[in-house]
Amino acid sequence: MDAPPPSLPLRFVTRNALAALPWFEVHDGEIVLSDPSVGPVIDMHTHYALPTWTGREADLSRETPDSNLLLGRCCAHHLDVRANQCFTPAELRALKRELLLGGLTGRGARGDHTAPNLARDMRSMNVVRSAVLAIDMAIPNRHPQETLRAARGRPEAVGYGSVHPRALRARERFEEQLHLGAAGIKLHPPNQLFRPDAGYAMRIYRWCGQARVPLIWHSGPAGIEPKIGQYFAQLRFYERPLRECPETTFILGHAGSLQHREAIALQRRYRNAWLEVSGLSLGQLREVLAEADPDRVVFGSDWPFYHPVLPLAKVLLLTAERPDLRRKVLHDNAARLLDSAGK
Numbered sequence: 001m002d003a004p005p006p007s008l009p010l011r012f013v014t015r016n017a018l019a020a021l022p023w024f025e026v027h028d029g030e031i032v033l034s035d036p037s038v039g040p041v042i043d044m045h046t047h048y049a050l051p052t053w054t055g056r057e058a059d060l061s062r063e064t065p066d067s068n069l070l071l072g073r074c075c076a077h078h079l080d081v082r083a084n085q086c087f088t089p090a091e092l093r094a095l096k097r098e099l100l101l102g103g104l105t106g107r108g109a110r111g112d113h114t115a116p117n118l119a120r121d122m123r124s125m126n127v128v129r130s131a132v133l134a135i136d137m138a139i140p141n142r143h144p145q146e147t148l149r150a151a152r153g154r155p156e157a158v159g160y161g162s163v164h165p166r167a168l169r170a171r172e173r174f175e176e177q178l179h180l181g182a183a184g185i186k187l188h189p190p191n192q193l194f195r196p197d198a199g200y201a202m203r204i205y206r207w208c209g210q211a212r213v214p215l216i217w218h219s220g221p222a223g224i225e226p227k228i229g230q231y232f233a234q235l236r237f238y239e240r241p242l243r244e245c246p247e248t249t250f251i252l253g254h255a256g257s258l259q260h261r262e263a264i265a266l267q268r269r270y271r272n273a274w275l276e277v278s279g280l281s282l283g284q285l286r287e288v289l290a291e292a293d294p295d296r297v298v299f300g301s302d303w304p305f306y307h308p309v310l311p312l313a314k315v316l317l318l319t320a321e322r323p324d325l326r327r328k329v330l331h332d333n334a335a336r337l338l339d340s341a342g343k
Helices: 015-018 089-105 108-112 115-123 143-152 170-179 197-212 227-231 235-244 254-269 282-291 311-316 322-342
Strands: 024-027 030-032 043-044 125-132 157-161 185-187 215-218 250-255 273-276
Touching: 015 024, 015 030, 015 311, 030 157, 030 311, 043 115, 043 311, 043 322, 089 108, 115 125, 115 157, 125 143, 125 322, 143 157, 143 170, 143 215, 170 197, 185 197, 197 215, 235 250, 235 254, 250 254, 254 282, 282 311
Parallel strands: 043 125, 125 157, 185 215, 215 250, 250 273
Antiparallel strands: 024 030
């Protein structure tokens, strides 16, 4: 995989500064994809407002002037580091405070992480469909149901449900979410505090295989979560499900995060393993595109943490001379995955 041309910058003082790259421009104060040759994009990793511990959920139908993303428009955007390393120490402290206080109160930036705001940011990058991922928490919550209901009325959104592996009436919750239109299931071992190879999680994987819907994990330690979360995300815990549930399609979200090489090895070893590349540094993404099976790699942004311009710029830089690979990663692989759900 070729390195990006040395004349192109990799570090930008603000989000709009990425307009220095040849594919983007700033229109009316917002960065947009301006090169029609890039074609349509599918984003396999987005969220509406993250869940709370109080049951107070944001109004997901509300549009506001600013999406108020967690890596804000005035923050530096670096392509040669992992996305979570773009935050300065002060910005990272503010992020953690926002996640904690917002989770406790339901207030803060979550109020801007809504369905129309996601759709607006996606249109700016020619994203034609987005997988919107719910996260079921250990305490009673309606986040999966609210996510699926909000996505169901929007043609650009594909809702993914979530069932906590230790939830009471887990099968009932799973079936309810399929009825609400879930095209897949999201599990987050660090946030839900479980090992991916736990017996109680294996049943959910088998249900997904029986229903022919994919399961997307958060995979790998990100380096900024608590130590217990880093433990649950270790890639060695993901192999048993891949091996024992060959009928289930698994998407390794963030392509293993800090353990991307282990994720590449799993994807090459198991035909039911896919890689989603949100959060990777340019160097990590280069290795994924060079070494993984290119037919099972999909694009993701992790909105509302990051604007889709950040990961999109990395893919465009690394596929400048490979239009076929670009189209696979940005659109065709995900289209095949989404269109096969439930069939």
